[in-house]
Amino acid sequence: MSDPVFGPAPERAPDPELVQLLTPEGERVHHPGFDVDFTPDELRGFYRDMTLVRRLDVEATALQRHGELGLWAQLLGQEAAQIGAGRALAPQDFVFPTYREHGVAWCRGVDPVRLLSLFRGVDQGSWDPAEHNFALYTIVIGAQTLHATGYAMGVQRDGLVGTGDPDRDMAVVAHFGDGASSQGDVNEAFVFAASYNAPVVFFCQNNQWAISEPFERQSRIPLYRRAHGFGFPGVRVDGNDVLATYAVMKAALQRAREGQGPILIEAYTYRMGAHTTTDDPTRYRLSEDLEHWKLKDPIARLEVYLRRNGMADEAFTADVAAEADALGERMRRECHALPDPSPHDLWDLVHAEKTAELAAQQAEYDAHAASFEEALS
Amino acid sequence: MTTMSLAKALNAGLRRAMEDDDKVVIMGEDVGRLGGVFRITDGLQKDFGDDRVIDTPLAESGIVGTAVGLAMRGYRPVVEIQFDGFVYPAYDQIVCQVAKLHYRSRGRVRIPMVIRIPFGGGIGAVEHHSESPEAQFVHTPGLKVVACSNPADAYAMIQQAIHADDPVIFLEPKRLYHAAKADVDEAALSESPAPLWQSRVVRSGSDATLVAYGPTVSTCLDAATVAAEEGRSLEVIDLRTLSPLDLVPVHESVRRTGRLVVVHEAHVTLGLGAEIAARVTEECFHSLEAPVLRVGGFDTPYPPARIEEAFLPDLDRVLDAVDRTFGF
Ligand SMILES: Cc1ncc(C[n+]2csc(CCOP(=O)(O)OP(=O)(O)O)c2C)c(N)n1
Numbered sequence: 222m223s224d225p226v227f228g229p230a231p232e233r234a235p236d237p238e239l240v241q242l243l244t245p246e247g248e249r250v251h252h253p254g255f256d257v258d259f260t261p262d263e264l265r266g267f268y269r270d271m272t273l274v275r276r277l278d279v280e281a282t283a284l285q286r287h288g289e290l291g292l293w294a295q296l297l298g299q300e301a302a303q304i305g306a307g308r309a310l311a312p313q314d315f316v317f318p319t320y321r322e323h324g325v326a327w328c329r330g331v332d333p334v335r336l337l338s339l340f341r342g343v344d345q346g347s348w349d350p351a352e353h354n355f356a357l358y359t360i361v362i363g364a365q366t367l368h369a370t371g372y373a374m375g376v377q378r379d380g381l382v383g384t385g386d387p388d389r390d391m392a393v394v395a396h397f398g399d400g401a402s403s404q405g406d407v408n409e410a411f412v413f414a415a416s417y418n419a420p421v422v423f424f425c426q427n428n429q430w431a432i433s434e435p436f437e438r439q440s441r442i443p444l445y446r447r448a449h450g451f452g453f454p455g456v457r458v459d460g461n462d463v464l465a466t467y468a469v470m471k472a473a474l475q476r477a478r479e480g481q482g483p484i485l486i487e488a489y490t491y492r493m494g495a496h497t498t499t500d501d502p503t504r505y506r507l508s509e510d511l512e513h514w515k516l517k518d519p520i521a522r523l524e525v526y527l528r529r530n531g532m533a534d535e536a537f538t539a540d541v542a543a544e545a546d547a548l549g550e551r552m553r554r555e556c557h558a559l560p561d562p563s564p565h566d567l568w569d570l571v572h573a574e575k576t577a578e579l580a581a582q583q584a585e586y587d588a589h590a591a592s593f594e595e596a597l598s
Numbered sequence: 599m600t601t602m603s604l605a606k607a608l609n610a611g612l613r614r615a616m617e618d619d620d621k622v623v624i625m626g627e628d629v630g631r632l633g634g635v636f637r638i639t640d641g642l643q644k645d646f647g648d649d650r651v652i653d654t655p656l657a658e659s660g661i662v663g664t665a666v667g668l669a670m671r672g673y674r675p676v677v678e679i680q681f682d683g684f685v686y687p688a689y690d691q692i693v694c695q696v697a698k699l700h701y702r703s704r705g706r707v708r709i710p711m712v713i714r715i716p717f718g719g720g721i722g723a724v725e726h727h728s729e730s731p732e733a734q735f736v737h738t739p740g741l742k743v744v745a746c747s748n749p750a751d752a753y754a755m756i757q758q759a760i761h762a763d764d765p766v767i768f769l770e771p772k773r774l775y776h777a778a779k780a781d782v783d784e785a786a787l788s789e790s791p792a793p794l795w796q797s798r799v800v801r802s803g804s805d806a807t808l809v810a811y812g813p814t815v816s817t818c819l820d821a822a823t824v825a826a827e828e829g830r831s832l833e834v835i836d837l838r839t840l841s842p843l844d845l846v847p848v849h850e851s852v853r854r855t856g857r858l859v860v861v862h863e864a865h866v867t868l869g870l871g872a873e874i875a876a877r878v879t880e881e882c883f884h885s886l887e888a889p890v891l892r893v894g895g896f897d898t899p900y901p902p903a904r905i906e907e908a909f910l911p912d913l914d915r916v917l918d919a920v921d922r923t924f925g926f
Contacts, residue, residue: 291722291903342903345725360726403655431656433632439655505631564908567898582896
């Protein structure tokens with residue numbers, strides 16, 4: 222029953238249309254608004270990327286189980302959303318990730334071992350954001366969406382929006398999760414981005430869960446619709462469809478670079494693994510749910526499509542598998558070899574200009590440590 | 599008498615408080631179905647329903663802000679902040695609203711809220727999961743702040759904090775959640791628990807005094823055991839309450855020992871140790887044989903797990919400070 226004045230309650234609104242270019246069965250479909258012609262090489266590239274980041278994820282999870290990492294946040298199931306979003310970027314675009322964007326990091330050329338070092342407890346992010354146009358991982362939920370918006374405001378002020386030069390115009394991406402959409406920071410980022418028409422693409426991977434809390438706890442309407450209330454467009458894409466995610470992201474980035482302002486993409490996907498390696502999802506979700514999403518696996522559907530259309534044969538998939546094995550082997554080897562940090566990092570990294578107070582603390586620590594070494598020798 | 603871990607004791611204390619008063623509600627991220635990431639609220643939603651054990655949206659300011667409203671409506675919210683480093687989005691609500699409403703309303707509005715925060719390091723975690731923000735709350739008039747260090751205290755203190763009519767920041771040493779179990783006499787503690795706002799001598803000694811709270815109490819007890827083997831008798835005091843501070847046992851102890859070392863994981867600068875040193879100097883100046891020394895986290899951000907041992911006050915740093923108090 223619809224309220225005569227206010228209309229239907231939002232949750233009863235019809236199911237939103239999901240932008241999809243490749244069905245779970247591996248069938249290529251078309252969308253009037255978003256479509257891209259992919260070359261066989263591009264399609265094989267997506268398959269390779271997704272297979273390698275899945276291996277990266279499996280390997281890191283195993284390293285955590287063996288005590289080599291303190292923690293790992295798995296991306297299992299979200300490969301298409303991340304590779305689609307990552308491969309759509311132009312080199313000059315800048316990305317603000319959460320802690321789970323290993324696939325986007327991969328696309329930005331951040332070596333997987335650098336991700337391991339963070340989760341091993343060697344450092345808190347060892348890549349140079351300016352070198353990869355990829356900010357450090359942010360663990361405090363939502364904080365990075367404001368940073369992305371401010372960065373985009375800077376890009377605007379630098380005159381790098383709407384010049385028409387495809388190699389100069391720049392867009393900024395803010396990654397976040399469905400849980401994060403509840404945070405004040407994220408909503409404030411929407412307000413700022415809309416207010417200044419900032420060239421930022423908000424990319425939300427709705428993986429249905431924020432640790433143990435289902436999506437319904439965060440929102441009673443599909444997330445992409447929230448954008449309208451803030452004054453910019455939103456779109457929901459099949460986040461397990463790498464082609465659709467790529468196409469939608471490509472269009473959104475282009476729109477932002479042209480100066481048409483922010484946009485929200487909700488990549489509808491599923492967290493197949495645990496929240497992190499310390500989590501036990503059997504406490505709060507049904508295995509049927511997982512089984513249902515397994516049928517929508519992002520890699521399997523692309524493989525079906527490639528094989529059926531003669532774009533991939535045994536030799537190709539065997540090559541990718543061998544490359545994945547080599548990556549896994551290298552990750553294990555280099556993870557073991559990561560040197561422990563020096564205690565001097567404690568004081569050396571605090572300020573641009575070290576204070577005399579900290580230097581004195583450090584000297585005191587050194588004297589204390591030396592007295593132990595003397596006692597031992 | 600039941601033997602339980604600190605985590606289980608908190609769970610039992612919360613359960614008891616909910617049975618005793620149906621206005622007690624629990625709120626936080628993942629506290630319901632999951633029972634919290636540390637399982638402190640395990641089973642409570644199943645037994646008390648999701649109106650009383652509330653899984654909230656992921657927004658700390660929202661959690662504490664709505665808890666203020668619930669408190670004004672007569673409820674006694676017990677809020678869980680998932681990790682110490684995630685309390686800051688709620689900091690504005692805590693400092694400007696929770697702490698000040700009683701004052702601003704001339705006492706007409708009471709905020710009987712408990713904000714539980716697992717705090718401290720030593721668990722090999724990533725950034726923001728190992729911090730000790732207590733001084734920031736002690737520095738905020740209008741809040742009360744307590745820290746438990748063992749299962750029996752945890753069981754009694756959580757109930758007392760919920761019973762208090764003022765807002766209480768309740769700090770739980772996460773590193774000890776599943777450490778050694780201890781006997782908790784639920785019946786005795788329910789009838790005659792030690793008053794919440796009192797600190798306690800947990801080991802008597804005569805040569806020097808160690809003051810600690812939360813996770814560093816066990817470090818200091820270990821230090822006292824080692825020192826005893828070397829012929830030095832250390833008294834250990836568990837503060838339990840950080841605001842208000844109860845320094846009566848500390849003053850009494852320092853008048854006998856003449857030496858005091860304060861130990862906490864929080865950064866030394868403007869940490870609790872600074873306040874205690876000032877007050878003890880004022881109260882016990884003529885008894886002091888040495889300056890009050892502080893052992894704490896360095897004035898650096900909490901470091902990556904692989905060097906957290908260097909950051910945390912350990913047995914050696916505590917004993918080294920004790921040695922130094924004898925060097926004056
Ligand atoms: C401010 C803050 N509060 C709480 C947490 C603890 N926490 C880490 S991840 C998480 C859930 C995040 O869910 P979502 O945004 O959907 O992203 P996902 O982990 O599913 O990728 C929570 C509550 C945190 N990191 N930061």
